[in-house]
Amino acid sequence: MTRVIDADVVVIGGGPAGVNAAIAAGRNGARTVLIERYGFIGGMSTAALVYPWMTFHTVEGKQVIQGIAQEMIDRLSAMGASPGHLRDTVGFVHTITPYHPEVYKILAIDMLKEAGVKLILHSFVDHVEVEGDRIQSVQLTSKSGRIDVRGKVFVDSTGDADVAYLAGAPCLQGRAGDNKTQPMTMKFRMRGVDLNRVKQYMLEHPEEFYHKTPFDELADLPLSGVLGFYKHWKEADLPINRDQVLFFTGPADDEVLVNTTRVQGLDGTNVEQLTDAEELGRKQVMMVADFMTSSLPGFEKASISQVGAQIGIRETRRIDGRYSLQVADVLEGRRFDDVIARSGYPIDIHDPSGNGVTAAWVKGDGAYDIPYRCLLPKIIDNLLCAGRCISTTHEALATTRLTPSCMATGQAAGTAAGIAVLRGLTPHQIDVKELQQKLIEGHAHLGDAIAFQ
Known part of the structure; x- marks a missing residue:
């Protein structure tokens, strides 16, 4: 019935x-x-x-999205679950909002x-x-x-x-x-990351990071995101069709969210192809995590703490x-x-x-x-x-x-x-x-x- x-x-x-x-x-x-x-x-x-x-x-930093979305940020901030809008240290946008x-x-x-x-x-x-x-x-x-x-x-x-x-x-x-659609990404978190060491390496090797990274401000900003490690990524030569490492910091002080895997050519509305994407995405997570702990400054003691319940889909x-x-x-x-x-x-x-x-x-x-x-x-x-x-x-x-x-x-x-x-x-x-x-x-x-x- x-x-x-x-x-x-x-x-x-x-x-x-x-x-x-x-x-x-x-x-x-x-x-x-x-x-x-x-x-x-x-x-x-x-x-x-x-x-x-x-x-x-x-x-330029003018807020153009407010309403219920901002109300949520305000309430999360009051609960200690978001620092609010932070300067994007990747440099791609002006602010990002951890939560x-x-x-x-x-x-x-x-x-x-x-x-x-x-x-x-x-x-x-x-x-x-x-x-x-x-x-x-x-x-x-x-x-x-x-x-x-x-x-x-x-x-x-x-x-x-x-x-x-x-x-x-x-x-x-x-x-x-x-x-063809934008690729899917299986995201994952790592704990045990020394973010001070990551920032110091960035300041010492700016050529290895995204050209819009705000290096002139970086020493005084909380590290919110990193795009680069170009040399390390190229040397690793992983079977992932991407040209850099991308991760964002938080919510914990020793934690990052890694956005680096890339699954291409599969349809997120086709259940069999989506199944294949889930399998491939999780295998890529292990490859990327192993690379980061073995090769990247600040990740020597890091380990995977969480993987997405499903692969992230940009476009269907x-x-x-x-x-x-x-x-x-x-x-x-x-x-x-x-x-x-x-x-x-x-x-x-x-x-x-x-x-x-x-x-x-x-x-x-x-x-x-x-x-x-x-x-x-x-x-x-x-x-x-x-x-x-x-x-x-x-x-x-x-x-x-x-x-x-x-x-x-x-x-x-x-x-x-x-x-x-x-x-x-x-x-x-x-x-x-x-x-x-x-x-x-x-x-x-x-x-x-x-x-x-």
């Missing part, structure tokens, strides 16, 4: 985008359900150890409950019931049998556009021409929406009348087949707008998307996929869903000016022109 749950807003995917969407919908008075396949919240931020969050700021993932798991649930959200864990959406141009329900497979969750508005924050795809909305995958499906954010929109810092979020993160494409990273920075004031239309799929009228699967090109996805940007689009999607329910409209029928006003009231940053209308 199938159990039936009724709601106003149904959010699928409990990563940062989905959490913020559900909180926003609940705060706007909608009966909200959040569905998550794991037994914990956080998506890639917890299951795949995506750490730290980067970035809330432009390259303790185990505390975030708890805080996220606390904030969901405060907003009146019903949480359903250990449940996987495997069917979407559609009538005409509207979703009627999503059907879950769970430990306690089938569950049919009915709603008025649905938010797909699965990262893989699972709900949009199952509902028949047009989707895209990878780059134009060959559909995304919707082909009512507007697709273009790379020129990002790089030119374009403004849109229907802006619902901003971001200052650069284009950051991990090569689908090569060993490098293609990067390009936002011009102008260092931030670009994300239009509301990017959250709206074609065909299905009562569905919104948030996070990694919004409507962009492959190149523009290389910035919108980052967690703070996903948090911002999540808050926008949940707020829009709440307005749609309140007004008896579909998401594409709501007044965008009302949505923007609600977002500003929720402390989101939409740019000075919007804030003072």
